[in-house]
Amino acid sequence: MAEEAAVRAQAETVRRLKQDKADPDEIAKEVAKLLDMKAQLGADEGKQKFVLKTPKGTRDFGPKEMAIRERAFKAIISCFKRHGAEVIDTPVFELKETLTGKYGEDSKLIYDLKDQGGELLSLRYDLTVPFARYLAMNKITNIKRYHIAKVYRRDNPAMTRGRYREFYQCDFDIAGQFDPMIPDAECLKIVHEILSDLQLGDFVIKVNDRRILDGMFAVCGVPDSKFRSICSSVDKLDKVAWEEVRSEMVGEKGLSPEAADRIGEYVQLHGGLELIERLLQDPKLSQNKLAKEGLGDMKLLFEYLTLFGITGKISFDLSLARGLDYYTGVIFEAVLLQQENEHVEEPVSVGSVAGGGRYDGLVGMFDPKGRKVPCVGVSIGIERIFSILEQRLEASEEKIRTTETQVLVASAQKKLLEERLKLISELWDAGIKAEMLYKKNPKLLNQLQYCEDTGIPLVAIVGEQELKDGVVKLRIVATREEV
């Protein structure tokens, strides 16, 4: 069959790339292609060739991964609650039109559902657009909420780096008309608290403002119509060098070389309050209304961050642009600075672990009368954080328990199943976490071994003699002490 030959050829390609130690991303791409081809082949030939896997870019979480995941969630949720947030949940899919026109160039990554009659639906791409839809639909003008849920992007997965097609977002947002920069400062404080709490190593939170960017584009001579597309180019600066971004601006996007060079001067600037002061004096920028507003608010933000005592980790960075269309004011992104754990052999490149900003226009896009609800929020990139925590745990010798069982109900002799069932039932009813082996006559050694393997600290041993005496022997697994 032609398809089989194609699969063999693809398998050969993969083999060669691996042999040549090619770029891991390229190998991953070709492997994915191979798996797709195999799956296709399997489907054509019926059940026998069925490929047993999760969909591309997704994964299962086993008990061990779940234990790590729940630890991270716990830290994040307790921070959100500490800041007085309520919690909401929305459906995993939305009407297709709810998502239309919100994500700019990224819209092509949205998963659509098949038209099976009825409404046209898409899987949510983030939690921000559903939140705005929720506010408009319920006419809520004032809320502080968090939302932790999975989102979906048909992106090219790089799973070893924590980039998936199905992944969790942990969002905290403040909606409402308030005095400037107070909620914005709180969002940055939250990022600071969470990253410190999770002990992920050194980090920096880059901050900028869409108004400063737009003002900068204007004074550099970028035509209004090109603002968003030039902004997308600037957004790539965290991954590629300025020279490449410049040539994209001038080549693909048709910007004049002079304008690009002027942008180039600005985007290399980063610093703190003193940079803000300097730009407020900048002869060109200070003449632009938007830039002036943005810089004024940035100054205020830094004052509040000083009161919070966290400016040490904050960098006002003119190269920060953020890809999404809906931001209107302050934007920010937290990046880890280095691999914190020297025991890990292959350091993971993790990049951004949190991001967010102000989006004052999004809710108005959903309101029939266009009523605006100003919002600012932050999203924690939990998958990358999982990758780090998993690697760290693997490197350490720490053994994590995946259950909370306190006691195993065991028997020393045969034919004591009934007694074990009675005892365990009493323990459960008393709220005690208890297990037993599902065997009529388990060996005592096997029962003790089970405790060792799963970390159960206590064994309640039922025996003939104890039954006569009306007692149960309790044994501490670690010390073999008995009472």
Place this chain on the structure above:
Amino acid sequence: MAEEAAVRAQAETVRRLKQDKADPDEIAKEVAKLLDMKAQLGADEGKQKFVLKTPKGTRDFGPKEMAIRERAFKAIISCFKRHGAEVIDTPVFELKETLTGKYGEDSKLIYDLKDQGGELLSLRYDLTVPFARYLAMNKITNIKRYHIAKVYRRDNPAMTRGRYREFYQCDFDIAGQFDPMIPDAECLKIVHEILSDLQLGDFVIKVNDRRILDGMFAVCGVPDSKFRSICSSVDKLDKVAWEEVRSEMVGEKGLSPEAADRIGEYVQLHGGLELIERLLQDPKLSQNKLAKEGLGDMKLLFEYLTLFGITGKISFDLSLARGLDYYTGVIFEAVLLQQENEHVEEPVSVGSVAGGGRYDGLVGMFDPKGRKVPCVGVSIGIERIFSILEQRLEASEEKIRTTETQVLVASAQKKLLEERLKLISELWDAGIKAEMLYKKNPKLLNQLQYCEDTGIPLVAIVGEQELKDGVVKLRIVATREEV
């Protein structure tokens, strides 16, 4: 436009049905049709006619609903943990072929994703099939796990009764080769514990066995090829009368009237141990190998349930069939017996709130070599439980808090924003749940009102005099006491 005329006609239909106080289900169906037509019209005419809603059969959970939901989850999870379960998670979608051939007549309700290139995907229909896929893929032969997640069914929603297209399932399953009926009994114990703990009123857990059903079909003269389809008919007995089921068997499914009548005699039987003993003596049934096996195990199950002390709520019921194809042994379903709360004006009809059974063949369907892993599990129908808890809370005067904030940082005079920011930052860093109003100069009365509204018990008041003295005034909202 023709479409607009159609929408108007549909709106008129809905109006008329409402006026005539027609069957709520019919009204709901026509309203859904109207909304679909409107949505279609909106899409055709651009943004202006955009319908602001969640997809059909789905809903948002606001802070209040989430508080109720989390209470219920807490009770369920603590029960699962008490029984020593680990936790896993799987992707929301699976390869389409993973779900193929597992659900019998219900397969038409599966949501498919649009073919956007690459793999063909479907949203999960339950948590059982992904669990079996997970076991086979990771070659796990022995696990006790729970999984709480959303599943998706393109069913006709009846949202007031807790039937949705997106809904949570709370599953607990025991996989592995064990001595008979011990894990099965534990599943029933778990249902008993959870329903008692949630105080949902009186309930009964119906129990049967697929082998008893199949044996019964055989001795009644049902041809082998009709077993599954006649089983589907029997499954409807909890909703429709025997006469209707009988005519479906004889009419649509082509069963002989005599065979149907023989089935009719069996399916009205329900009871406890004495019924099992009687059927073990039944001249026809006791000759059938399958039925005999099933009845023997049922007897053992009842012995274990007696040791657990829960037979009072268990009914061996020959009319229980369960719709899904994959069950192979014990099956069960818990139903609430009556509306427990007399204060509720319109009682919700809730029906089944938990169900499950033994499926020894499912994992083998995924294993390339067909290796079987026996499994038994239970699924808690949490949406119906939510409906009851929500109604009950609405009827009661109880006010639920949606945040956990302990203290509001307030100021008595103007111009104290900086001091408030400093103080709240210190509280957060000390792990205290604190909020403040996002205003430069909030009025004290507004700040106290906010505490009353949201149930914050304490206010920390910053004032000129206190600043001079280096202290903060702490006020208990309820009693107005100050320290």
